[in-house]
Amino acid sequence: MSILSVKNVNKRFAGLKALNEVNLEVEAGTVHAIIGPNGAGKSTLLNCFVGRLIPDSGSVTFDGTSLLGKAPHEINQVGVSRVFQTPEIYGDLNLLENVMIPTFARRDGAFKINAWSAVSDEHDIKAQAISSLEDVGLLDSAGVTASQLSRGDKRRLELAMCLVQKPKLLLLDEPTAGMARADTNSTIDLLKTIAETGITMMIIEHDMHVVFSLAERISVLAQGTVIVEGLPDEIKGHPKVQEAYLGGAQL
Amino acid sequence: MKWLNIDKSDRMLLVIFVLAVLFAPIIMEPIGGGYPDLLQKFAIFGVFAIGYNILFGLTGYLSFGHAAFLGVGSYTAVWTFKLLTMNVIPAIILATVMGGIFSLAIGYVALRRSGIYFSILTLAFAQMSYNLAYSVLTPITNGETGLQLRQQDARVIDGMFGVERTDALPSTDLFGLAMSGWSGYYFCGVILILMFFISLRIFRSPFGIMLRAIKSNQNRLSYTGVNTRPYTLAAFVISGMYAGLAGGLLAVTDPLAGAERMQWTASGEVVLMTILGGAGTLVGPVVGAGVIKYFENIFSAFNHGILLDAFSFLPEALQQAFATLFGLFVGEGWHLTLGALFMLIVIFLPGGLMEGVNRIKNVIRRRSSSSGPPPTTDVSVKAGE
Numbered sequence: 001m002s003i004l005s006v007k008n009v010n011k012r013f014a015g016l017k018a019l020n021e022v023n024l025e026v027e028a029g030t031v032h033a034i035i036g037p038n039g040a041g042k043s044t045l046l047n048c049f050v051g052r053l054i055p056d057s058g059s060v061t062f063d064g065t066s067l068l069g070k071a072p073h074e075i076n077q078v079g080v081s082r083v084f085q086t087p088e089i090y091g092d093l094n095l096l097e098n099v100m101i102p103t104f105a106r107r108d109g110a111f112k113i114n115a116w117s118a119v120s121d122e123h124d125i126k127a128q129a130i131s132s133l134e135d136v137g138l139l140d141s142a143g144v145t146a147s148q149l150s151r152g153d154k155r156r157l158e159l160a161m162c163l164v165q166k167p168k169l170l171l172l173d174e175p176t177a178g179m180a181r182a183d184t185n186s187t188i189d190l191l192k193t194i195a196e197t198g199i200t201m202m203i204i205e206h207d208m209h210v211v212f213s214l215a216e217r218i219s220v221l222a223q224g225t226v227i228v229e230g231l232p233d234e235i236k237g238h239p240k241v242q243e244a245y246l247g248g249a250q251l
Numbered sequence: 252m253k254w255l256n257i258d259k260s261d262r263m264l265l266v267i268f269v270l271a272v273l274f275a276p277i278i279m280e281p282i283g284g285g286y287p288d289l290l291q292k293f294a295i296f297g298v299f300a301i302g303y304n305i306l307f308g309l310t311g312y313l314s315f316g317h318a319a320f321l322g323v324g325s326y327t328a329v330w331t332f333k334l335l336t337m338n339v340i341p342a343i344i345l346a347t348v349m350g351g352i353f354s355l356a357i358g359y360v361a362l363r364r365s366g367i368y369f370s371i372l373t374l375a376f377a378q379m380s381y382n383l384a385y386s387v388l389t390p391i392t393n394g395e396t397g398l399q400l401r402q403q404d405a406r407v408i409d410g411m412f413g414v415e416r417t418d419a420l421p422s423t424d425l426f427g428l429a430m431s432g433w434s435g436y437y438f439c440g441v442i443l444i445l446m447f448f449i450s451l452r453i454f455r456s457p458f459g460i461m462l463r464a465i466k467s468n469q470n471r472l473s474y475t476g477v478n479t480r481p482y483t484l485a486a487f488v489i490s491g492m493y494a495g496l497a498g499g500l501l502a503v504t505d506p507l508a509g510a511e512r513m514q515w516t517a518s519g520e521v522v523l524m525t526i527l528g529g530a531g532t533l534v535g536p537v538v539g540a541g542v543i544k545y546f547e548n549i550f551s552a553f554n555h556g557i558l559l560d561a562f563s564f565l566p567e568a569l570q571q572a573f574a575t576l577f578g579l580f581v582g583e584g585w586h587l588t589l590g591a592l593f594m595l596i597v598i599f600l601p602g603g604l605m606e607g608v609n610r611i612k613n614v615i616r617r618r619s620s621s622s623g624p625p626p627t628t629d630v631s632v633k634a635g636e
Contacts, residue, residue, distance in 0.1 A: 039328055050474065063516065068611060070480070071473070072473045073473045073475075073477055073479075076473075076474055077476045081474075082474050084474075087470065088468055088474070089471065090464050090468050090471065092463070092466070093463060093467055097460060100460065101472070101475060101477075102476070102570060104457050104460070105477045106476065109476075110478040111477070111481045111482065113458050113485055114456055114457040115452065116452060117256075117456055117457065118258070118452075118455050119255065119456060120258055120455065121256075161471075161475070163475070165475075
């Protein structure tokens with residue numbers, strides 16, 4: 001069953017056709033990767049899912065509801081969480097607070113003035129946040145201010161913030177961008193354990209090592225269109241893919 | 252069972268705060284501030300700054316227009332005195348409500364933008380309000396002269412209760428207790444404590460943590476499923492109500508209202524108070540309000556003669572030189588002292604005076620813990636320490 005269905009999506013920026021009739025189906029419970037050379041339209045496509053951009057035409061349906069024209073917070077509330085290319089966290093707050101905020105958002109919805117109760121009484125929220133921090137291995141630094149973390153740890157924190165919301169679809173925009181090899185490998189391991197819980201993930205990634213370690217299905221985007229889609233093994237040696245990546249250099 | 256539903260460390264803070272307000276006349280006596288008119292100003296501008304801090308300190312939205320709500324509060328209170336009763340309770344309630352209504356209208360429009368555009372919008376609205384009060388709405392505000400009480404005012408409620416009309420202008424009261432001198436200070440002091448308590452609860456609540464998330468990363472918050480606009484609007488209205496209340500209290504202690512209360516310099520003053528004391532801290536804004544009002548009243552009262560006395564232990568030539576030099580910074584020049592102090596604080600203590608207090612506290616803690624066991628790391632959710 002497909003959880004995210006993208007049909008004939010077009011997006012044009014002042015003469016440049018960023019997305020051209022994109023069709024995509026993401027099966028529930030799978031890890032789906034979108035790869036493609038620079039400027040292929042990967043990030044544009046992702047931005048169309050989360051409400052940052054509105055496609056010129058076409059449809060994006062998630063779990064039976066259309067995502068078009070919805071604001072980012074509404075899209076999150078139907079079960080889509082996103083990890084950014086540069087980790088977006090609350091730098092001034094400590095890790096526990098960072099993870100409690102999305103937990104509150106899941107319980108209280110998009111807006112609720114809860115000004116008379118104390119955060120220290122929210123034992124349930126705190127327990128969920130702590131268990132999520134434990135899952136990504138950051139529980140020991142729960143009291144640390146988030147801006148002091150290393151880049152890899154910031155990414156883990158952002159993952160914890162997304163996972164605590166128990167999203168139906170987790171969008172990852174280049175989760176290992178700018179990371180050292182060791183950090184990349186530990187992130188891959190972490191994502192593997194997350195994938196085993198049965199959550200649907202969509203990964204946009206440059207690094208083929210990451211893609212082939214995780215993805216169960218791959219779509220290749222080039223010049224705004226999906227040129228090939230298939231299992232990792234089918235993609236690996238596909239001539240069209242090699243052509244798209246700079247004149248057929250070996251992947 | 253938690254007492255007043257606040258944590259232990261906050262309880263301590265609240266107790267100290269209450270004691271400081273109650274004993275302010277004694278505490279301030281040695282530095283020449285132990286008289287009701289000044290302490291009243293501390294309390295009133297403390298309320299104003301605490302409210303402003305809920306907006307600026309928590310969400311980071313820098314409003315340059317909060318004096319407009321202060322002015323609205325004053326006008327509302329004076330009109331309540333004129334039309335209904337000289338009792339202060341209806342006046343401050345209506346002042347708070349009107350502050351809320353005005354801030355809802357202005358906030359609704361201004362919060363469509365953030366950053367510098369938001370600041371400029373609030374500034375523009377405040378200047379419009381000032382001009383309305385100064386000239387256009389003269390029938391309501393009495394323009395340049397300012398709104399004042401008159402003997403022949405209606406005072407409907409007072410009339411119903413058979414309050415006698417005398418030849419003198421009536422004075423404000425709380426069920427018969429005149430709101431002047433020390434009773435006036437303690438009335439404002441009790442309100443200040445109440446408002447401090449409310450702000451403490453907001454800081455420690457899930458709502459407060461959402462406001463801090465807006466300041467830290469609004470983008471992330473909206474991708475986390477939170478609609479940020481109503482949160483900022485709620486914070487804006489709460490701070491507007493605090494400002495309205497402060498304006499009402501100004502009218503309680505001195506029942507007249509003028510347009511100059513709404514001028515942009517007055518809006519700037521509350522920004523200075525909050526930053527000077529420590530934006531985003533609980534006590535900082537009150538401290539900042541106190542420091543600025545102290546300088547305004549005490550330093551501006553110094554003159555050449557007092558300085559000559561102060562340097563009388565020096566040889567005469569030096570005495571004259573020092574008195575002339577320091578004379579620049581007192582009297583009319585008290586703004587210079589304030590400016591210099593503000594610069595020093597922003598450069599060396601970007602977190603305001605409260606950052607200085609915390610640094611001293613940490614040094615003491617380190618000294619005392621070096622002999623004892625190391626402090627245990629405690630994971631807690633706290634703002635404004």
